[in-house]
Amino acid sequence: MKRVSDPRHLARILALQILFxxxxxxxxxxxxAIPLEEMQELDEIxxxxxxxxxxxxxxxxxxxxxxxxxxxxxxxxxxxxxxxLVDLQILRIAIFEGFVGQIxxxxxxxxxxxxxxxxxxGETSSKFVNGVLGAIYEIDKDKYGES
Numbered sequence: 001m002k003r004v005s006d007p008r009h010l011a012r013i014l015a016l017q018i019l020f021x022x023x024x025x026x027x028x029x030x031x032x033a034i035p036l037e038e039m040q041e042l043d044e045i046x047x048x049x050x051x052x053x054x055x056x057x058x059x060x061x062x063x064x065x066x067x068x069x070x071x072x073x074x075x076x077x078x079x080x081x082x083x084x085l086v087d088l089q090i091l092r093i094a095i096f097e098g099f100v101g102q103i104x105x106x107x108x109x110x111x112x113x114x115x116x117x118x119x120x121x122g123e124t125s126s127k128f129v130n131g132v133l134g135a136i137y138e139i140d141k142d143k144y145g146e147s
Contacts, residue, residue, distance in 0.1 A: 010045050011053035012093060012112055016120065019060055019089045055103050059096045060089075067095045074135045078128075087125050090117050094133055106137050 060067065068080055071091055080088060090113050098109025110133045117125040 007047055007049040008052050009112065009115075010048035011050070012056065012097075012116060013120075014045060014048055015053050015056040015060075015093055016086070016089055016116060018057055019092070020086060023085060023089065052097075052103065055101060056093055056097055059101045059103075060092045063096055063100050064092070067092050067100060070095055070099070070136060071132065074139075075132045084122060084125065086121050087117065087128055090121065090125070090129050091132055094129070095136065098133075099136060110134065110137060 071080060071083075071088070075083075075091075083091075093116075094109045094113035097104045097112075098106035104112075110130070113129050113133055114126045117129040121129070
């Protein structure tokens with residue numbers, strides 16, 4: 001199945017956009033997050049994996065403190081407040097999906113995060129995301145049964 005039409009990939013994209021929208025609107029006065037239905041319409045996404053979408057969005061919200069502590073530990077030279085919001089949300093999703101919630105193998109979560117960073121981040125986003133997630137993986141790979 002092509003990545004652009006893979007329902008799991010589309011679920012991750014929607015999760016990124018919704019979580020980004022929520023954080024962006026929380027940081028701005030008089031702004032509301034974009035509803036999921038509007039985001040689907042804007043992206044022309046008819047079918048996506050609702051289970052993965054729900055697990056990711058709720059999991060990131062519920063585990064934000066632990067996820068951010070992991071980012072702080074593995075990217076100490078980049079304070080969270082100085083990270084690009086899109087890069088931060090991509091990291092949060094991948095860390096939850098592959099490490100905290102373990103709903104996807106870590107290598108898959110990392111690969112997806114890199115691809116999404118290429119599409120939605122800046123020029124260096126994919127390298128940054130890869131570096132942080134790769135460092136987490138190297139420390140924790142035995143924990144997840146991978147080598």
